[in-house]
Amino acid sequence: MTKGSGHHRPAARRGRQAWGEGVVTGVLWLVAVAAVFPAAANQSTAGDVIPGLLRSGDPAGALKLIDEALALVPRDVRLWTLRGLALTQLNRVDEGLEAYREALSLEPAYLPALQGAAQIEYRTRSPEAERTLERILAIDPFNAVAHAMLGTLAYDRQDCGNALGHFERADAAIRGNPHALWQVAHCLFVESRPAEAAERFAQLLEAGEFDARWADLVVFNLALSLYTAERHEQAIAALEPLASREPPERDVLALLADAYTADQQVEQAVATLRRATTAYPRDEQFYVALAALCLEHESFDLGREVIEIGLQNVPGSVRLYALRGVFHAQLGAFDQAQADFERVAQLEPQQPAAIAGLSLTLQQTGQMEQSIAILREQARLHPNDDVINLLFAQALLRDGLNDAALAEAQDALLRAVAVAPRRAMVRTELGKLYLRTDQLDEAIAHLQKAVELDPSDKTPTYHLLVALRRAGRQAEAQELVVRVRALLDEEKAAEISRNRFRLVKAEPEAERKQR
């Protein structure tokens, strides 16, 4: 389980259901009467009384007077608007909306009626709401409430880019509104602006206008944003109090373990994951994460044991069998590795990891022909699977090539590129193949694309260097020499960092004493 594995739930999904309704009431025009009344007062004898009734909470009385006045002046846009207001106060929102629409039929740009209609449409999530709000913005482009409402509507349909655009122009309406702040923070997170999201979640936490349960949720989201922004220490500080509770929450443990791992606190990561496997023994994710740590730190024996325990608790887990196969292979137990990969392939024939593991194990044990045969069949069955096509081509290339195999490898890679044009590894492999066949222009094009897609991968960079040199583009090749050297240095530093820790099994107390 490494950073960026994407297994943590997005911050707002956890809170959407509970907060969503709150936002509806949180962003509203407060008084429509004020906007209508002064004008209405000059038009009707009821004008002296109606506002008072509405203000004093007697919408029924107001409605009676409005209707009497409308009988005399049926095309009075203000009276229709006041009727909408009175009906809304009486909770007769459908009739209220009709009244506002009647007013708008008389005067389409009448702002108080537009606001009243928009308010009801927004509250009931009517499909008309956005159009009405856009009409308000056409008259009053800086209307913060309209922007806030449009922001929330965009948020509801998970269009965070649009939502943020409106929220940014709705500051006056949403300041101090925890519901809206939540949405802003969530959208910032979704739009890959985790540092700003963390800032908003922290503000939300400071505001403290919610119960303990929601406070925990905000803390979690704050931590997730901090973690995503690679502020691991702060993420850990936010999560540790949550994790100290009993029983600990599953997501909290998972995120905390990831944060410890990312912060190179391997011991704490292992302890957290061990606690997680105890608290949630049937959750394969924690065994997988623990095993991944063992794999990263080349503690293969321990990793295999972790998986064995996992399989006792989650029998039939395809992921755990696949991982055990990997550990067997790392430990040189190729027969057992092959058995595990075959089992995975049986359980989940579509699982590319199993085919990958099996084919690589066969290659490792010198059974190249068998490996190629399996991959050829899989490529025939799944012509649109980029991973299978990539593995098939790699096996052919590894076996050495005659012209037929070269053509077969090229076809497989072209299929893979068509399916996954943004997968750098596929581009790299195709570039290498073209390099081998002296098609330098094609090689350079694919390798450049691969470098663009993954600038940290030295393989395409190195091959691009070679291709440019062979194409006589020495100056560009020379530039890449510097880049490859830098990438090699970075890799070396990462390897040293990884190798700082080896995970070992604790020695049983009895054995220790005996020794």
Added chain:
Amino acid sequence: MTAVSADFNNDRWPDIYVAGDSTPSQLFMNERNGTFAEEGLLRGAALSENGVEQAGMGVALGDYDRDGHLDLFKTHFVDDTNVLYRNDGTGNFEDVTLAAGFGVETRYVGWGAALVDLDHDGPPDILYVTGNVYPEVERTLPAYPFRTPRVVFRNLGNGRFEELLDEAGPGIAAAHSSRGAAFGDIDNDGDVDAVIVNLNDMPSLLRNDLNSPRHWLTVKLEGRRGPAAPIGARVTVLARGIREVKETLSQSSFYAADDQRLHFGLGTASSADVEVRWLGGRMEALKAVAADQFVVIKEGRGIIARFGPGWVPKRD
């Protein structure tokens, strides 16, 4: 781990190749002014096919595709392929490991190696010795034994090699933890034998007893100053239109110096033209030299001695 000196870009100046262990290998090109420029990365001889640093152990030098240029073969650690770099004649290298068929063998840690024609069919084959580094590993990882067999890849003459698993004889199949390996015709019967140093074990002498109608030629060079072989002098043999080059090396393989007589397999050719490039660039050409003999060529004087197979040097 191993450094070899030879002229890789055919400019008559010796360059140096250093096999790096988990660092990029280095190719120092002779700048002809007393300095060298490290150009391993730029010339494609520093990293694996995947742009990864490899655990370079031994180095073999030879003209595997018989195009008149010296190619490089480098041995590596277990679970990695050894590498074959093809020289295009300008000192730029192409990694042809997989295309040549070496991708199939990654089971052993490789050490001393040679590019020599073991069966006299013409193109040079590859022999390398193996052995794990850590004796204790096999106790927990049986797939990584300490003692492992030698490996022979036969050159098929078309750019590809095939591994001889059982056909190469018991000396090749025997498991040892080997390190250094020197190659030469120790019994003067015309074919190439090998002396191998094994860790905590007796050395091995692998005698090649080839019984074949195919032909060979072995050339010993002598410079103007005496019988010592002039390091860096180069011999090109042309037989049936195919040109193969070798250079007198001070050392190669792994901590080893080979027989300084240069051996060429000629296949069905019963004679060959021989061209010598002496130190300093002076060329000397000898036409239609008969096969199946040792010849001694002295700078400026041509062939000064010939010996048949079974020749026994005189004791002083």
